[in-house]
Amino acid sequence: MRSVYIHIPFCSDICNYCDFCKVYYDSDVVSRYLDALEFEIAKRYNGEVVSTLYIGGGTPSVLSISELERLFQIISRFNLDSFLEFTFECNVDSLSYDKMLFLFNHGVNRISLGVQTFNDKFLKFLNRGHCSADVVRVVDDLKRVGFRNISVDLMYAFPGESVSDVSSDLDFLLRLDIPHVSTYSLMIEPHTKFFVDGALSIDEDLDYEMYRLICDRLRDNGYKHYEVSNFSREGFCSRHNLTYWNNFNYYGFGCGASGYIGNVRYDNTRSLNKYLAHDFLWHEDVLSKSDIILNEFILGFRKLDGINISSFSQKYGDIFKYDVINRLILEGKLINDGCNIYINPSYVYISNTILVDFIGEVYE
Numbered sequence: 001m002r003s004v005y006i007h008i009p010f011c012s013d014i015c016n017y018c019d020f021c022k023v024y025y026d027s028d029v030v031s032r033y034l035d036a037l038e039f040e041i042a043k044r045y046n047g048e049v050v051s052t053l054y055i056g057g058g059t060p061s062v063l064s065i066s067e068l069e070r071l072f073q074i075i076s077r078f079n080l081d082s083f084l085e086f087t088f089e090c091n092v093d094s095l096s097y098d099k100m101l102f103l104f105n106h107g108v109n110r111i112s113l114g115v116q117t118f119n120d121k122f123l124k125f126l127n128r129g130h131c132s133a134d135v136v137r138v139v140d141d142l143k144r145v146g147f148r149n150i151s152v153d154l155m156y157a158f159p160g161e162s163v164s165d166v167s168s169d170l171d172f173l174l175r176l177d178i179p180h181v182s183t184y185s186l187m188i189e190p191h192t193k194f195f196v197d198g199a200l201s202i203d204e205d206l207d208y209e210m211y212r213l214i215c216d217r218l219r220d221n222g223y224k225h226y227e228v229s230n231f232s233r234e235g236f237c238s239r240h241n242l243t244y245w246n247n248f249n250y251y252g253f254g255c256g257a258s259g260y261i262g263n264v265r266y267d268n269t270r271s272l273n274k275y276l277a278h279d280f281l282w283h284e285d286v287l288s289k290s291d292i293i294l295n296e297f298i299l300g301f302r303k304l305d306g307i308n309i310s311s312f313s314q315k316y317g318d319i320f321k322y323d324v325i326n327r328l329i330l331e332g333k334l335i336n337d338g339c340n341i342y343i344n345p346s347y348v349y350i351s352n353t354i355l356v357d358f359i360g361e362v363y364e
Ligand SMILES: C[S@@+](CC[C@H](N)C(=O)[O-])C[C@H]1O[C@@H](n2cnc3c(N)ncnc32)[C@H](O)[C@@H]1O
Pocket: 017, 018, 019, 020, 056, 057, 058, 059, 089, 090, 091, 113, 114, 115, 116, 153, 154, 155, 184, 185, 186, 187, 188, 189
């Protein structure tokens, strides 16, 4: 079984905060890109059964129906599991009713929708091409078409945002009755308009207050907080993203995509020209056993359920041989419930600062 990520780097507008691998949409380039993508998949894919497929971007929904037809013809090469989770990432402004119908009729069963905020003033500030009324219409249409598994990306911690603004976003979100939410605190990344303009991150205490509000409100409204930044109703957690946090193998295809096959982690080039010339790979790392164990800890503790003691021990030996595990349990930062070891919920917000302690410990 394998998971597959496919990157579609085209966007109709460029958001002021975004450092993802993306370029402006151009139909001639899309056509050449899809040819290169088909070539890469033919070269790398070994015919395994695909259990989760995630088409992300960029903005996959910016493709026209005829470009989507070509993309789905390429996807038909995969040996798809009958219980496939098939996610398609969409922006509100490019998701027409026709495209929704097309996706639904071609096996997509999960939509990840980039909403970011329901506040029209902040949507403009981010340079998003939609307003909150568009989100309501699109979510309504998605449900009418038949999509049940919908996820929304919600950002917070914009310069000038208050806790009460976040609270209003949560009120709006809860009214939409969406089964999965991914939340992101705004990062001011180099190479973005915000960075160039000198935008500053908000105060850390305020960021924490917003995070706590999000966790509490979503939990009180029936969402399970299952990963540091992800929340889902029963049965709607992202199986694809769990592949990453469970440290399992996956293919990454497309410009800027990353993959993990066998003991090799690889990143494709972010240069569109190189990708179109079939010069796909940027670099690869062959992981040692210690590297793999470090990833198991760092990724596994992102899940609120943490790491299963017996499955870890079957793969890598006794988990308690790592002093850092025993020390963090004694300090109350990790909890051992006899089955799983997981981050104490009070420390989830600062989990990164705890996880760095593992770096010095796993290398013998
Ligand atoms: C792959 S990206 C973009 C998906 C899609 N094109 C969109 O814009 O809706 C996935 C999510 O990462 C988040 N994101 C991107 N850049 C970010 C940043 N600088 N800080 C925080 N979150 C960010 C946004 O919520 C975005 O929806």
